[in-house]
Amino acid sequence: MTNIAEPIYRVFHSQIGSYYHGLQQSQWLSEAELQELQVRKLEKLLAHAAVQVPYYAEKNFPSDPDGTIRILGRLPLLQRADLQAGGEALIARNLSRREMYTQVSGGTTGEPVRFFMGNAQRVISRAYEKRSDYEWTGNLPWSTRKAMLWGQPVRQKKSSVLQTISEWTQRRKKFHLYQASPTEMARQARRLAAYRPGLIMGYSSILGDMAECILQHGIVVRPAAVLATAEMLWEDTKAVIEQAFQCRVYNRYACREFGVIASECPAGNLHINAERFIVEIVKDGQPAAKGDVGDIIVTDLDNFAFPFIRYKLGDIGALSPEPCSCGRKLPVLAKVTGRSGDYIIAPDRTRSMVTILTRVFMNLPKHTVRQTQLVQTRRDHLEIHIIPDEGYTPEFEAHIRQGILNTLRTSAIGLSFHYCDSIAPAPSGKRRFFVSKL
Ligand SMILES: [Zn+2]
Numbered sequence: 001m002t003n004i005a006e007p008i009y010r011v012f013h014s015q016i017g018s019y020y021h022g023l024q025q026s027q028w029l030s031e032a033e034l035q036e037l038q039v040r041k042l043e044k045l046l047a048h049a050a051v052q053v054p055y056y057a058e059k060n061f062p063s064d065p066d067g068t069i070r071i072l073g074r075l076p077l078l079q080r081a082d083l084q085a086g087g088e089a090l091i092a093r094n095l096s097r098r099e100m101y102t103q104v105s106g107g108t109t110g111e112p113v114r115f116f117m118g119n120a121q122r123v124i125s126r127a128y129e130k131r132s133d134y135e136w137t138g139n140l141p142w143s144t145r146k147a148m149l150w151g152q153p154v155r156q157k158k159s160s161v162l163q164t165i166s167e168w169t170q171r172r173k174k175f176h177l178y179q180a181s182p183t184e185m186a187r188q189a190r191r192l193a194a195y196r197p198g199l200i201m202g203y204s205s206i207l208g209d210m211a212e213c214i215l216q217h218g219i220v221v222r223p224a225a226v227l228a229t230a231e232m233l234w235e236d237t238k239a240v241i242e243q244a245f246q247c248r249v250y251n252r253y254a255c256r257e258f259g260v261i262a263s264e265c266p267a268g269n270l271h272i273n274a275e276r277f278i279v280e281i282v283k284d285g286q287p288a289a290k291g292d293v294g295d296i297i298v299t300d301l302d303n304f305a306f307p308f309i310r311y312k313l314g315d316i317g318a319l320s321p322e323p324c325s326c327g328r329k330l331p332v333l334a335k336v337t338g339r340s341g342d343y344i345i346a347p348d349r350t351r352s353m354v355t356i357l358t359r360v361f362m363n364l365p366k367h368t369v370r371q372t373q374l375v376q377t378r379r380d381h382l383e384i385h386i387i388p389d390e391g392y393t394p395e396f397e398a399h400i401r402q403g404i405l406n407t408l409r410t411s412a413i414g415l416s417f418h419y420c421d422s423i424a425p426a427p428s429g430k431r432r433f434f435v436s437k438l
Helices: 006-026 031-052 068-074 080-090 120-137 160-170 182-195 204-217 235-245 354-362 395-408
Strands: 100-105 113-118 146-150 172-176 199-203 225-229 248-255 259-264 270-272 277-283 294-300 311-319 332-336 343-345 351-353 369-378 381-388 414-419 434-436
Touching: 006 120, 006 160, 068 277, 080 113, 100 354, 113 120, 120 199, 120 225, 120 248, 120 259, 146 182, 146 204, 160 172, 172 182, 182 204, 199 204, 204 225, 204 235, 225 235, 235 248, 259 277, 277 311, 343 354, 343 369, 343 434, 354 369, 354 395, 381 395, 395 414
Parallel strands: 146 172, 146 199, 199 225, 225 248, 369 434, 381 414
Antiparallel strands: 100 113, 248 259, 259 270, 270 332, 277 294, 294 311, 311 332, 343 351, 369 381
């Protein structure tokens, strides 16, 4: 695959290019070579965490007579609650804040959490995208135009000049579909057609909405591939997307904490990015046999700023016992059956991802609110359940109300506040930040 434009665009991203070059080689390593690579990186990560990260320094990692991978299985799981309770203690002492950036993970399965990533991870993540989003879908990694159908509100707006330059050099453009009404969706669909992307990526549900809009208005958009990410891809949604864009839909398993964990290869299997992640499946506290469904536990071998060692994501899945016919020995994730996105649906049917509301609660002062749960009972009504902490005063109610209404940009939804001592978990045991009763 060559194209005259490829080297031109590559010039802007030499760091990503050299990392990607390594990944092009390592995807063909044997199982033993991949494991050796993981062990080497894990040893480095554990040694770093034990000394530089207060949370792990306290844990006194066991010594290593049986090999590092087995040690890993004996370390305690890291959970969202640990991030909430002791987030600061997970930050590496030997790195300055300028060497990392903040991320916030949404609250569809609990309270929102804040964490950090080392600056190098921006480059690393983009290199993995070159391999899976472009190479594996048969697209040129540097010159293909990628359209990203975004479901989150715009946070920081770059100046339009910077925006244009960055969109041009990166060959990608974001289409903001946050709360898009049917008219706005149709307008964005026409913009999308004019952009003529080779690749379209988006949350599964948003791709589904866009696909329906395109079919309804007879708009023609013909990418070479569509990537569905961040949410479960249901079969009927997939069928609509394929019909609208007349191309294959690739699945992709990604989350805030880690970026892309696994991607679909040309042979149709979801390969784990094993050079970066150790993915374990744990059932009743024990490693599950291949093919058995259990909790997905992820260790990020590249995040030294805020090490995620055996992090329980809250998703359920299984590892495939079958090797993939494409020849890559990167382990295959057989299925992810976990959560799908949650939405607040307004009376005019506009949908807002509930994760955007987590910021309202994240920004409250410490010791204000111990727990919250939002329950949508009707299209025009949202219940806010709060377990107040010692610092909570009646003024916060007005503050939270304003924050929610500003974020949802509507006055058509009424809010009622309910104060309680406890919030019951869902049948799965998860405390949910949002429950929809629509
Ligand atoms: Zn494969």
